[in-house]
Amino acid sequence: MIGRSIRLACLLLLSCLLPVASGWADHSKVRIGVQLQGDKERQLERWAPVAWHLNRTLPSYHFELVPLTHSSTEAAIDHGELGLDFVITDPGLYVNLEVEYGATRIATKVSKYDGHALNILAATIFTRSDRVEISHLEDLENRQLVALDQNSFEGWYLAKNALLEADLATDTDYKVTFTGHDTWAVIEAVLDGSADAGVLPSGVIEQLTDFDTLPRERLKVLEKRQTPFFPVAHSTPLYPEWALAKLKHTPDALARKVVV
Template sequence: MNAKLNAVLFPLLVALVIFLPGNAISEEYIIAVLANRGLTVAEKEWNPTAEYLSAQVGHSFSVVPMDDTALYNSVKNGKVDFFYTNSAMYVELSKLHNARAIATLINRHKDNPLEEWGSAIIVKRESPVKTLADFRGKDFICRGLTAFGGWLMAKRSFIESGLDPEREFKSLRSTPTHDNVVYAVYNGAADGGSVRTGTLEKMAADGKIKIEDFRVIQQVQDGFPLAHSTKLYPEYPMAACSHVPDSLADAVAEALTALSPSQPAAAAAKITGWKKPADYSPVTECLIIVQHGPYAGMDLPNRESESVKMPRKGGVAKRKARE
């Protein structure tokens, strides 16, 4: 009954946030949360953070889980006050709408703190695909074409390997959640897919899949405890929208960074806590390489631009022979 009720109420709440002016639904400060594993999961994981902030900061906070489009538009139109989203969406919203990161997530895997994340390019165990090049002519699925860990990180890896995914895949489709990507690969609906680090491990821990049924293509061996195919980037930020007073943003940042792993908010979100904002310039670099959003047409401002020619109109990047 609760699940059915949530399925009805959350879309209505999101609609109210998007279409009503300012904070018309209440005087609460609204935190938009990217629901990349679904609305119900996001609600369960992040409502305790709103309760924690309400107790620590002295103002009322509420969490509203949203998909990519709803979150982006809510920030753009000033309908929310804070937001928690992937690193790439944050960088884009910071550039276009003056949002600022106030804290960076410290994730957790088996009690080990993780301050970075990446993407895993996966296939079913018995798949003939062994390398990135083997995806030519194959069906590929991702969480969303604008999702950072769900697609853009993997897209960079394909481009830098000499493969243009938009032109050389048989098909490139998206689905709303990382879990759906995993199920599509397992059920044969796609030859491969990309998911954020930790997706396979969490689904296996939840009893949803057997991790041995999958392989990670071009798996990086760098000591990071979660299987991944790509470079690693700074974890998700909590960000304040441009209209939020500095004093309030600073108070929220202070409360978040004071959160300990043993407190209910951290336990519910399955995280270690938060730290001061990370340097998100590596994310900007990735977005330039894949020519995403406001970074389309831009070149890298550092010496790496000498060895990577940026793709134009879907064209694949080329590397010099020295590599």
């Protein structure tokens, strides 16, 4: 299974701030909740360098990752039972955490593609290149779509909004199935015709075609947007990448140390 981070460099955009003394005791445990999508073990490996870097640079603390799902993140913060200090979430969930719980973004995930550092994302809606009857989102009426997961921000939610703007509503104007974050299952469904169109996070198709895993000419992107500073195909507006956010109770001094 190929996830969102196919050959993408998973970095944090670090601010250059001076260390500030903290009142926390030495070797304090710091818990970072991580919203996982798809395979839990693989996703934890994806974010493990964050904890490794912080433990190496801030030896007076012990940072550990706490696996969460989209649905369990808000509950964990609301109940406080997991003792979270920071969270890593998709941009959609982050907005909810900011409004409802006073979370504050302190860093943004940066992906690399073709020499570009990208801290924004979008969704890509695509079909097979020989489907001449499908050129616009409106052409997906009464069609079958396939996507990663109903809770995936860049793998479905953004595309769903774009379809709504095209006056297409789920369950009434089109059907959609989800692969459980199996990227290849999305692509194969489109190529073999079992789905008329697919949805993937921006950049995934380019990564596959650039490494000759997928012939670029077999797919076409619907409502392809041209953005000079964002060199990958996308069908939706751009949004900030995943956020590292401090929770309301977390000391500002610790947050500043984390992003140094």
